[in-house]
Amino acid sequence: MIDISVILINYNSSTFTVDCIKSIQEQTSSEISYEFVVVDNASEIEDYTSLETAIQSLDLPNLTFVRSKFNTGFGGGNMHGVQFANGKYYAFVNNDTILQNDCLKIVFDFLESNKNAAICCPQQYDENGNVQKSFDHFLSLRRELFGRGILEKINPKKYPKRQKVYTNPVKVQSVPGSFLVAKADAFDEVGGFDTNIFLYYEETDLCYRIAKHIKNGDCFLVPEGRYTHFKGQSTGKSLAIKKELKISLLYVLRKNSGYLAYEILRWWLTIKFLFKSVFKPKNFALFTLFLKGASLSESLKQKQTIAKQ
Numbered sequence: 001m002i003d004i005s006v007i008l009i010n011y012n013s014s015t016f017t018v019d020c021i022k023s024i025q026e027q028t029s030s031e032i033s034y035e036f037v038v039v040d041n042a043s044e045i046e047d048y049t050s051l052e053t054a055i056q057s058l059d060l061p062n063l064t065f066v067r068s069k070f071n072t073g074f075g076g077g078n079m080h081g082v083q084f085a086n087g088k089y090y091a092f093v094n095n096d097t098i099l100q101n102d103c104l105k106i107v108f109d110f111l112e113s114n115k116n117a118a119i120c121c122p123q124q125y126d127e128n129g130n131v132q133k134s135f136d137h138f139l140s141l142r143r144e145l146f147g148r149g150i151l152e153k154i155n156p157k158k159y160p161k162r163q164k165v166y167t168n169p170v171k172v173q174s175v176p177g178s179f180l181v182a183k184a185d186a187f188d189e190v191g192g193f194d195t196n197i198f199l200y201y202e203e204t205d206l207c208y209r210i211a212k213h214i215k216n217g218d219c220f221l222v223p224e225g226r227y228t229h230f231k232g233q234s235t236g237k238s239l240a241i242k243k244e245l246k247i248s249l250l251y252v253l254r255k256n257s258g259y260l261a262y263e264i265l266r267w268w269l270t271i272k273f274l275f276k277s278v279f280k281p282k283n284f285a286l287f288t289l290f291l292k293g294a295s296l297s298e299s300l301k302q303k304q305t306i307a308k309q
Contacts, residue, residue, distance in 0.1 A: 003032040005087030009077040011041045014051035017095040027099040036063040037081040042071040075193030075202040094178040100226035107181045118186040118217040121175035122225025135172035141261040177203035198301035200248040
């Protein structure tokens with residue numbers, strides 16, 4: 001069995017994908033075995049062709065390259081890739097990342113030596129070398145209404161400070177999808193990512209289900225590993241993306257916390273964005289979204305078309 005399957009999703013950002021692959025090659029120790037599974041998520045044909053040519057020139061025997069005819073989103077793209085993965089661990093790595101050190105070996109050794117751990121991630125940095133938040137608390141009504149800071153003050157053991165810079169591994173509730181490493185057995189047992197979600201909160205939902213249903217399903221930040229994340233290279237910051245974030249937020253809350261929690265937060269957001277739209281009219285679209293329920297039928301997933309090869 002291969003130690004780690006590195007699963008990368010490309011969406012109109014082939015240059016970043018190639019740089020990410022090269023970074024992993026350069027930084028990863030020969031002491032572990034790994035493979036690449038690269039999924040093109042229905043990029044424009046020019047970007048796909050460019051990536052295909054670059055991958056052929058790399059001539060890597062441990063790389064599988066597949067293309068989806070339609071954009072399946074983050075979770076769907078990774079689930080497509082998992083079908084070709086043979087590793088003991090899955091490393092879901094955003095293509096807009098660069099490794100600063102031997103992250104794969106570091107997280108592999110950590111998971112091998114910690115039987116209670118099922119998921120972990122290295123420490124995230126931005127392109128300017130600044131430490132970024134590399135874990136989160138589970139999505140809950142309490143978190144959304146009162147904020148993470150209140151939870152961290154009330155129960156610091158359960159909710160460690162996200163702003164703090166850690167030097168030793170710390171048990172957390174959820175880690176970002178930009179570099180999430182999971183035991184394949186645990187991931188497979190809970191069914192992997194929820195493909196109803198097009199973008200955002202897939203990792204939160206996954207970590208929650210593993211913690212709830214898997215014995216020894218703990219989640220950790222492993223700060224010894226370090227990587228740089230150039231955020232938003234595939235998504236941007238459009239109104240459609242902002243809507244998608246809120247749709248996923250309410251879907252995951254309803255799924256894991258129940259209908260009442262969903263309704264309370266939905267109406268809170270409806271009122272909040274009604275007032276915000278008075279000062280910033282562009283917020284009216286979000287107010288309308290919440291008023292209608294922010295259902296999955298409004299998701300970008302429902303607007304996908306089949307791409308030409």
